[in-house]
Amino acid sequence: MYQLALSRMREFYREPEAVFWVFGFPIVLAFALGLAFRNTGPGKLQVGVAGGPGDSALAATLGASPRLIATVLDSASARLRLRTGRIALLVIPGDPVVYRYDSTRTESGLARLEVDDVLQRARGRNDLVAVRDDRVVAPGSRYIDFLIPGLLGMNLLGSGIWGVGFSVVQARQRKLLKRYMATPMRRSHYLLSFILSRLVFLIVEVVALVGFGWLLFGVAVRGSFAALAGITVLGSFAFAGLGLLVASRAKTIEGVSGLMNLVMLPMWILSGTFFSYSRFPDAMIPFVKALPLTALNDALRAVMIDGAAVTTLGTPLAIVVAWGAVSFVIALKIFRWR
Amino acid sequence: MLGPNGAGKTTTIEILEGLTQPDSGDVEILGMRWQDGAPGRALRERLGIQLQETQLADKLTVSEVLGLFRSFYRQSHSVDEVLALVELEEKRKARVVTLSGGQKQRLAVACALVSKPELLFLDEPTTGLDPQSRRQLWEIIRRFRADGGTVLLTTHYMEEAERLCDRVAIMDHGKIIAQGTPKELIASLGADHVVDFALTEGGTADDLVEVLRQMGGVSAVRTGPDGVSLTVVELHRALPALLALLKARGVELSLLTTHHATLDDVFVALTGRQLRDT
Numbered sequence: 001m002y003q004l005a006l007s008r009m010r011e012f013y014r015e016p017e018a019v020f021w022v023f024g025f026p027i028v029l030a031f032a033l034g035l036a037f038r039n040t041g042p043g044k045l046q047v048g049v050a051g052g053p054g055d056s057a058l059a060a061t062l063g064a065s066p067r068l069i070a071t072v073l074d075s076a077s078a079r080l081r082l083r084t085g086r087i088a089l090l091v092i093p094g095d096p097v098v099y100r101y102d103s104t105r106t107e108s109g110l111a112r113l114e115v116d117d118v119l120q121r122a123r124g125r126n127d128l129v130a131v132r133d134d135r136v137v138a139p140g141s142r143y144i145d146f147l148i149p150g151l152l153g154m155n156l157l158g159s160g161i162w163g164v165g166f167s168v169v170q171a172r173q174r175k176l177l178k179r180y181m182a183t184p185m186r187r188s189h190y191l192l193s194f195i196l197s198r199l200v201f202l203i204v205e206v207v208a209l210v211g212f213g214w215l216l217f218g219v220a221v222r223g224s225f226a227a228l229a230g231i232t233v234l235g236s237f238a239f240a241g242l243g244l245l246v247a248s249r250a251k252t253i254e255g256v257s258g259l260m261n262l263v264m265l266p267m268w269i270l271s272g273t274f275f276s277y278s279r280f281p282d283a284m285i286p287f288v289k290a291l292p293l294t295a296l297n298d299a300l301r302a303v304m305i306d307g308a309a310v311t312t313l314g315t316p317l318a319i320v321v322a323w324g325a326v327s328f329v330i331a332l333k334i335f336r337w338r
Numbered sequence: 339m340l341g342p343n344g345a346g347k348t349t350t351i352e353i354l355e356g357l358t359q360p361d362s363g364d365v366e367i368l369g370m371r372w373q374d375g376a377p378g379r380a381l382r383e384r385l386g387i388q389l390q391e392t393q394l395a396d397k398l399t400v401s402e403v404l405g406l407f408r409s410f411y412r413q414s415h416s417v418d419e420v421l422a423l424v425e426l427e428e429k430r431k432a433r434v435v436t437l438s439g440g441q442k443q444r445l446a447v448a449c450a451l452v453s454k455p456e457l458l459f460l461d462e463p464t465t466g467l468d469p470q471s472r473r474q475l476w477e478i479i480r481r482f483r484a485d486g487g488t489v490l491l492t493t494h495y496m497e498e499a500e501r502l503c504d505r506v507a508i509m510d511h512g513k514i515i516a517q518g519t520p521k522e523l524i525a526s527l528g529a530d531h532v533v534d535f536a537l538t539e540g541g542t543a544d545d546l547v548e549v550l551r552q553m554g555g556v557s558a559v560r561t562g563p564d565g566v567s568l569t570v571v572e573l574h575r576a577l578p579a580l581l582a583l584l585k586a587r588g589v590e591l592s593l594l595t596t597h598h599a600t601l602d603d604v605f606v607a608l609t610g611r612q613l614r615d616t
Contacts, residue, residue: 006406007402011397176392178357178392179389180410182385182387182389183410184379184382338357
């Protein structure tokens, strides 16, 4: 089994493309997304002032606010910019002053509050309650903090299913499985060797991604590293089992690729990798939570962001283990050895 | 096991190897029958198997592949020993993908030999190889045999069967149609030479065939699209008689060859088809 696992690892690291997709790609993705969603605070809001009497004075008043950029626009270009989202809100001077904006856009709502506040104060409104701003930047609440555990989960899913599924079907296609069957090799050793080699790669994957997040974006692991290691091992086991199941019957690479995408795509979208799954309708949530990637992502986030103890993560971890064990047993039963 | 492509050689050998379930009948290998679990593995310990279409992992080196295969067995040759057996020592560090067809085939045989088998199954080990690679493989098989091993090999080259095998089973359409030593099979023709000839006129009158059959020393006459084929006992008597007969009839030869009878002629005699045509 050790020799089988060793062969598996050699075949893998001698395939530069595979190495990139497993190790390089998630890091590139984390880097790009981390840059795109870095915490620069809310940017300045673009607002338009419709042409009319007193327009430039109004624009100057609004422009004085540090959070607004105000431009005077004729009605045609104002309509266009509002529709395409290049301005968040259009102020039409007059009595009353009219705010035109799309109330479903978060930015527009913010712009309305800010514009109204500036205008009212300029006309001499007095604040009745004394307030003071206390600004904090909480690490762990940034998008990158949310993203890194999700990417880790996605990476474990991808490398488990690709790494196992692909090599099994390739061996079957090349009649190598049949050749192994002609030796006294134990069948369970063959399948377990995949899990063993996955565990070795797991260490590299986790260290690479978590180390990258920590070095570049200061994403810390608040919980214990032992808990993180334990969870990733369980996740990796579950996905290797799933990979074996996906590959248990397929005879061609094309066939198994379709199956792998069928398994992975829904989880990429549903399991809260890039955005929280709480955005899905309530009726879907129990289903989404039963997916192995959701459970794994939840557990990873709980440990990395909230510093939760493993003992509080019974439910998600049980889901992960159940997926792995059931897949492995079914795979062993229905596996096509020739 | 000699037979044309599609005769059922691979199916037969894979049933013997316990890789394919037979529809009916019994298989006994080294006094044992195929069973799942430990007894089956114990039997596999004693066999060496090379399959026709296996492609070994491209990215591994020769010695890594052998290291993997030897890890499946309780007792085995060391990687060095088995590399010496198949003369691949200088390719030890080469990746499988860089090997030539003949070297790949020798590596496949090495994977079968690594377990020190008592019985070696080779399924068309030389198909598609150049003559030099083929002779190298023959040498490996001969050495294994000389050391007391038993080999079952399938082939569609009658030359290979004649040179390597103690016993030959000729197979066609899923049935063994003849078996024995190469000598016995050839002797079953009742003659040891074959004369092939063709006439310029094309075609052959039926009465000529009848006359040939009556000729001294001729044991069989077959006509085909390419001409006439005679199986003869005494070439030195039959050939002058044939030439005299043709001269007397005033027909010209466009082709005349003679050869010692081979397994190919046995196959033709049994099936009416040539082994190499199929």
